[in-house]
Amino acid sequence: MGLTQRDIAENVVTALSSSAGIAPMIWVDPKTGVDFFIGVQYENNEMESLDQLRNLPLSVNTANGPTTVPLSNVAKIDRVNMPGEIAHYNIGRVNDVYVNVSGRDLGSVVADVEAALKTVDFDEGVSYTLRGPVATMREGAVTLGMGLLTASILVYLVMMAQFRSVIDPMIIMLAVPLGFSGVLAALYLTDTTLNIQSLIGALMMIGVVVNNSILIVDTANQLLKKGRGPEQAAIEATSIRFRPIVMTSLVLIASMLPLSIELVPGGEAMIPLARAMIGGMLVSTFLTLFIVPCVYSLIKRPESVTTTESTA
Incomplete structure (x- = not known):
């Protein structure tokens, strides 16, 4: 069909966000000379379900001219549970826990947190590291x-x-x-x-x-x-x-x-x-x-x- 992975990815990105990230365009008003940043995106209600994503039209060039095919024809789309990103620290995988301090000084809060962590029996290969302001x-x-x-x-x-x-x-x-x-x-x-x-x-x-x-x-x-x-x-x-x-x-x-x-x-x-x-x-x-x-x-x-x- 003449589609590459890049073409499919650009169509999906445009549908879920906008074309500003992959094909930014600038239009200059001929009267005022002011630059306008232009981006194209779908209506919010057009991509609210998995079925709508499967039916996302992809532009395809054929012998009879340009046409569209749904995304489900070239990709298998299923719902799975997975982390949004896999964070690493010093090469090892980590799960970040963010904590804010309110009403107390940072030093005393850190002392209490470390005392509580020492009572936890972590599995083999699991450890903790205090980062950030600490x-x-x-x-x-x-x-x-x-x-x-x-x-x-x-x-x-x-x-x-x-x-x-x-x-x-x-x-x-x-x-x-x-x-x-x-x-x-x-x-x-x-x-x-x-x-x-x-x-x-x-x-x-x-x-x-x-x-x-x-x-x-x-x-x-x-x-x-x-x-x-x-x-x-x-x-x-x-x-x-x-x-x-x-x-x-x-x-x-x-x-x-x-x-x-x-x-x-x-x-x-x-x-x-x-x-x-x-x-x-x-x-x-x-x-x-x-x-x-x-x-x-x-x-x-x-x-x-x-x-x-x-x-x-």
């Missing part, structure tokens, strides 16, 4: 965790070169865990989850709290060179740098406050970041002013005492 969240958390660790190491190495000391950077880095304790406390008290945004806030906080600690240690070192004892140098350095440290922290906290209480429209995504920074700055600022000088005075020893002990 995988993105976990990959982001790992990346930011590595970023926090890398940032801390780089800051320590830079300070070690700057101060030409191994001990001074360690004293300065005491501000980092103090800041993290404030981050966790703020997230807990405000019922905010530990997510990507809050980890970014913690990462941003490192630079500020380390800078505050640097001010104290650097000033104390300068006072040591002037003949002050470790305790006196630590106390004087804290009193000298008290106002700059507190003012810097308060300015940062004040700038983050509108974001943390949803005063800024559209800033919901920034709430965990702002709360993490505020909590870290509040706790680290005041603990740094107390703990860093104490540790400094305990670790540093007067040169006169060291010289006397070595002579004895």
Whole structure:
């Protein structure tokens, strides 16, 4: 009959949808020059049953001229049950289950889902994989965790070169865990989850709290060179740098406050970041002013005492 599989498929596609997908056409209005996209399709009520599909006319070129034959003459059409598509993931077949989270955070929902899945006795060769936002969240958390660790190491190495000391950077880095304790406390008290945004806030906080600690240690070192004892140098350095440290922290906290209480429209995504920074700055600022000088005075020893002990 001169029909190919392509001809039959194009006729069926045109009947069930339109010719736009297989033979798109453009008509240009000669008066306005506007382009119009043209597609041909059947009326909706002409393809509502299997019998109507079997009687779909196919154009055929014969010796007597063009004519039509029903689709049932060239194809066997039966109703069967089968999936609309066969999905694969990492070469293996999968059945996707889509779930939306409402009213709860993603992390707690994932924990409950995984706990429920562990109670299911799957057949041999059957397993489950959590994808979508869950995988993105976990990959982001790992990346930011590595970023926090890398940032801390780089800051320590830079300070070690700057101060030409191994001990001074360690004293300065005491501000980092103090800041993290404030981050966790703020997230807990405000019922905010530990997510990507809050980890970014913690990462941003490192630079500020380390800078505050640097001010104290650097000033104390300068006072040591002037003949002050470790305790006196630590106390004087804290009193000298008290106002700059507190003012810097308060300015940062004040700038983050509108974001943390949803005063800024559209800033919901920034709430965990702002709360993490505020909590870290509040706790680290005041603990740094107390703990860093104490540790400094305990670790540093007067040169006169060291010289006397070595002579004895």
